[in-house]
Amino acid sequence: MRLRFTKMHGLGNDFVVIDGVTQKVRLSTEKIRTLADRHFGVGCDQVLLVETPTRPDIDFRYRIFNADGGEVENCGNGARCFARFVLERKLTGKRSIKVETAGGDITLNVTEQGQVQVDMGIPRLNPEEIPFQADAEAIRYDLALPEQTLDISAVSMGNPHAVLMVNKVDSAPVETLGPLIESHERFPRRVNAGFMQMVSPSEINLRVYERGAGETLACGTGACAAVVAGRLRQLLEETVKVNLPGGSLSITWPGPGHSVIMTGPATTVFHGQVKI
Ligand SMILES: N[C@@H](CCC[C@H](N)C(=O)O)C(=O)O
Numbered sequence: 001m002r003l004r005f006t007k008m009h010g011l012g013n014d015f016v017v018i019d020g021v022t023q024k025v026r027l028s029t030e031k032i033r034t035l036a037d038r039h040f041g042v043g044c045d046q047v048l049l050v051e052t053p054t055r056p057d058i059d060f061r062y063r064i065f066n067a068d069g070g071e072v073e074n075c076g077n078g079a080r081c082f083a084r085f086v087l088e089r090k091l092t093g094k095r096s097i098k099v100e101t102a103g104g105d106i107t108l109n110v111t112e113q114g115q116v117q118v119d120m121g122i123p124r125l126n127p128e129e130i131p132f133q134a135d136a137e138a139i140r141y142d143l144a145l146p147e148q149t150l151d152i153s154a155v156s157m158g159n160p161h162a163v164l165m166v167n168k169v170d171s172a173p174v175e176t177l178g179p180l181i182e183s184h185e186r187f188p189r190r191v192n193a194g195f196m197q198m199v200s201p202s203e204i205n206l207r208v209y210e211r212g213a214g215e216t217l218a219c220g221t222g223a224c225a226a227v228v229a230g231r232l233r234q235l236l237e238e239t240v241k242v243n244l245p246g247g248s249l250s251i252t253w254p255g256p257g258h259s260v261i262m263t264g265p266a267t268t269v270f271h272g273q274v275k276i
Contacts, residue, residue, distance in 0.1 A: 001026070003276055005035075006085060007042060007269040010077025012217025012246025014269075016044045017085045020051040021060075029069035031276050036067035042274060045213045048078045050086060053100055059092055062099045062106075066212025073103030074158030076220015076249075080116035080266035083108035088268060103158020111263075120221070120260045123228045123253070124156040131160065133186040139232045145180050152181075153229035157260065160187060160211075161225035163194040165233075169205040172197075178209025192219060196226045203241045204230060217246030224260040227251040 003025065006017045016035050018025055027049065034041045044067065051061040062082050064075040082099065086092050087110060097108045107119040127134040132154040134141055143150045143162065153163045162181050166172040172195040181193035190211045197205040206226050208219035223242040230236035231253055239252045249264040 001276055003274050004271070005042065005274060006089075006271050007044070008081040008085065009246075009267050009269060010080050010218060010220060010264060011244055011249070013046075013077040013219060014044045015046050015048050015078055015081050016042050017048045017081060018050065019085075019089060019091065020049050021091055025049065027065070032065045032069045033067070034276060035274065042272070045210065045216045046075055046078055048075070048082060050082065050091065055100065057098070058100045058105065059094065059097045060086060060099050062101050064101070066210070068212040070212045071102065072159055072212065074101050074106070074120075074221050076118065076120060076157070076222075076224060076262050077218055077264070077266075079106055079108055079118045079120075079220065080262075080264055083110050083116045083118075084266040084268065101158060103156075114265070115263055116266050117261060117263045118220075120157055120224050120262050122257065122259055123224065125154075125232075125256075127154065130154050130156040131188050132191075133188070143181070143184060143186065145177070145184075150177070150181070153232065154191075155225040155228045157221040157224045159221055160189060160191045161194055161222055162187070162191045163196055163226050163229035166195045166197055169195055169197045169207045172207060174207050174209050174215055178215060182209060182211050192222055192225075194219070194222045194226045196230065198230070198235060199243070201235065201237045202239065203243065204236070205243045207245060218244035218249070220249065220262055220264070223249045223251050224253070224262055227253050228260065231255065
């Protein structure tokens with residue numbers, strides 16, 4: 001089978017984006033792993049699949065697969081690339097696009113300046129919805145690891161995130177703590193682990209060890225979750241510049257009961273065909 005795809009990225013978080021509207025696509029876990037493999041395939045952090053929606057009030061269905069082949073609920077950088085992709089491939093003429101994901105509906109707006117603004121929905125803090133094992137909802141939780149206990153916040157942006165405050169992201173133990181947090185037994189569906197450094201009430205630095213992909217150059221849902229965690233800890237203002245290794249995002253969250261709004265770039269790298 002020959003598959004047309006587009007290689008894209010959002011701040012270096014890279015994607016193989018596949019049009020499942022105008023071509024028949026059958027992706028097994030194995031095929032996704034091969035596509036994502038940086039030595040034997042195209043190489044990416046996530047594979048994104050654009051499909052026709054299952055409901056009439058929605059424009060597209062957006063499916064996300066991590067490099068390890070697992071299907072997940074949401075991807076912020078991917079959502080921005082998705083919006084650019086459907087416009088560039090002329091799958092829609094709309095600049096405000098409603099999309100269903102496994103984590104809930106999101107709305108994407110492509111601005112005149114070429115940036116994409118995404119209404120990422122209302123963050124979920126209830127442990128059952130994250131899912132996270134805890135007796136009651138809290139702003140901070142103790143997470144016991146073999147040699148230390150971490151002070152984390154747990155947030156769902158459709159997908160699960162644990163957020164940890166650190167003094168300096170550059171020297172944060174992302175490679176060692178990331179996998180331990182990702183597979184911690186209290187997160188039954190595993191979790192993305194964010195390491196967040198305060199710069200000021202309107203700016204943070206962030207590195208994210210992603211579930212199913214390892215550390216990436218940027219994580220959109222991770223940026224949203226970090227701002228939610230920082231706002232709940234009363235450390236951050238409503239709009240925050242989030243500096244990730246691959247660049248910066250603007251995240252706005254008025255507070256509980258409101259959607260998180262993410263604004264940032266989306267870049268097309270090349271179009272290709274692959275035999276899988
Ligand atoms: N890179 C993403 C998140 C992709 C999914 C994540 N690894 C998960 O397993 O939930 C983003 O930009 O949000």
